[in-house]
Amino acid sequence: MASEHSPLSGFDEYPIHQIPEPLRIVSTSDPRAYERYWFTAADPEQDVLVVVGFGFYPNLGTADAFAIVVHEDTHTTVRAHRSLEDDRAEIATGPLKGQVVEPFREWRLTVDENAQNLQLDLRWHDTKRAVFHRLGGGGMHTSENGRPALPTAGYEGFGRIEGDVTVRGKTLSLATERSMGSRDHHWGVRNGVGGPGHLQPQARRTHLGQWVEFPDWSIWGWRCLRNIGDTAHPGAEMVTPISNQMRFDPETHHLTGGVIQNRFADGTVREIAYEQIGNRVAYLRCGMYMGPDQNGTPEENWFQGTHGGGPMVTGESYDLTDPGVRQRIAGFDDHLVLATCNGEQTVGLLECSNPVLYEMCRDRVPGFGLLED
Numbered sequence: 001m002a003s004e005h006s007p008l009s010g011f012d013e014y015p016i017h018q019i020p021e022p023l024r025i026v027s028t029s030d031p032r033a034y035e036r037y038w039f040t041a042a043d044p045e046q047d048v049l050v051v052v053g054f055g056f057y058p059n060l061g062t063a064d065a066f067a068i069v070v071h072e073d074t075h076t077t078v079r080a081h082r083s084l085e086d087d088r089a090e091i092a093t094g095p096l097k098g099q100v101v102e103p104f105r106e107w108r109l110t111v112d113e114n115a116q117n118l119q120l121d122l123r124w125h126d127t128k129r130a131v132f133h134r135l136g137g138g139g140m141h142t143s144e145n146g147r148p149a150l151p152t153a154g155y156e157g158f159g160r161i162e163g164d165v166t167v168r169g170k171t172l173s174l175a176t177e178r179s180m181g182s183r184d185h186h187w188g189v190r191n192g193v194g195g196p197g198h199l200q201p202q203a204r205r206t207h208l209g210q211w212v213e214f215p216d217w218s219i220w221g222w223r224c225l226r227n228i229g230d231t232a233h234p235g236a237e238m239v240t241p242i243s244n245q246m247r248f249d250p251e252t253h254h255l256t257g258g259v260i261q262n263r264f265a266d267g268t269v270r271e272i273a274y275e276q277i278g279n280r281v282a283y284l285r286c287g288m289y290m291g292p293d294q295n296g297t298p299e300e301n302w303f304q305g306t307h308g309g310g311p312m313v314t315g316e317s318y319d320l321t322d323p324g325v326r327q328r329i330a331g332f333d334d335h336l337v338l339a340t341c342n343g344e345q346t347v348g349l350l351e352c353s354n355p356v357l358y359e360m361c362r363d364r365v366p367g368f369g370l371l372e373d
Contacts, residue, residue: 009086024088026058031194032150033059034304035187037091037098039109039124040211041161042336042347043179044277046172047071048165049336050120050181051282052109054091054098056084057305060194064304065093066287067111069118069167070320070336073279075329076167077286078116078315079297081307094313104130104157104228107183116315122163124183125176128218128225130155131236135186150200152188156220158213159183168317180347182211182220192290195303204292205365206356208244210260212272212339212348219272224264237265245371246361251323253355254281255335258371272341274350279320280336283329286316291331292353298329330354 003009007022019027026033034057041050049070056063066079080094091098095112107124135152160176191200210219218225224237239262246258257275264270285291288304296303299316318325335350361368 041181065096128158154186206353209351253358
């Protein structure tokens with residue numbers, strides 16, 4: 001419910017305005033305007049992968065959130081929707097809540113009781129330095145069809161996680177010594193927000209995101225992030241994947257691993273071998289991300305910023321041992337992988353659209369190919 005001061009919020013009392021509008025008003029009328037948080041946490045020893053997201057869509061007047069837990073070959077999701085009100089400091093929707101404990105150092109992520117029997121109470125501790133950057137737009141980059149890229153900005157990071165994950169009556173305790181993950185905070189304009197009706201035409205391609213952290217360096221997409229406090233390596237460095245030789249499941253054509261060669265800013269090349277860990281894949285269409293065929297959530301076909309009516313908190317569970325199920329819910333996926341580089345091993349994520357990545361490797365799109373056993 002709007003306050004008597006609407007559209008003003010408490011933040012408008014502070015001298016922090018950037019445009020001649022209240023802070024809750026963004027500088028574009030594009031319905032795809034968004035601000036979004038994304039967190040992951042993995043503990044292979046306890047067979048658990050967690051993905052949590054919070055999204056805010058000022059021109060659609062909505063907010064949503066999701067939590068996915070993959071454990072014992074079962075994929076469980078909780079989703080929540082609400083109207084976007086004046087208080088933009090509330091990073092919460094339904095039973096899901098995010099709290100900034102200390103900026104760029106610590107978060108608390110919680111999911112309260114819900115019908116899916118999925119609860120979280122996690123503390124996130126940043127390990128790599130967050131560095132602001134613009135992901136596109138401003139006339140600096142163009143998409144394949146010659147249109148300016150959608151303007152998006154933000155920062156990313158890695159961290160260690162502690163706390164409890166409860167799913168289907170079983171509680172798992174995560175500890176910073178063995179749990180790790182990645183996160184991001186992006187805002188601007190994003191394709192997929194609001195569904196196909198607002199979609200800018202795009203080719204049937206996918207990125208191949210590497211979210212992998214080693215002790216002194218990491219790769220988040222196309223950037224090398226360094227440890228907090230590493231004064232010898234200020235900022236972030238560019239990383240360019242120069243060869244992606246990938247392996248796929250012969251039945252589903254979904255990613256199972258591969259070898260990626262990456263060129264760093266100093267010219268060195270680091271080769272990383274990836275192997276998927278079991279069926280540990282978070283299927284982000286369940287979190288309202290759009291798939292390659294312009295499809296939303298597997299059951300309701302909802303998208304970021306949309307809600308088609310009915311309950312404001314929903315969810316479901318899937319059996320990941322069934323290849324048919326994996327094919328039905330796939331489309332924008334985070335694969336938990338074991339990563340090996342120069343004798344060092346760690347756990348990370350590979351993100352792509354399935355089976356689009358297979359099609360790119362099969363067709364030998366420049367830089368992509370099939371890895372032969």
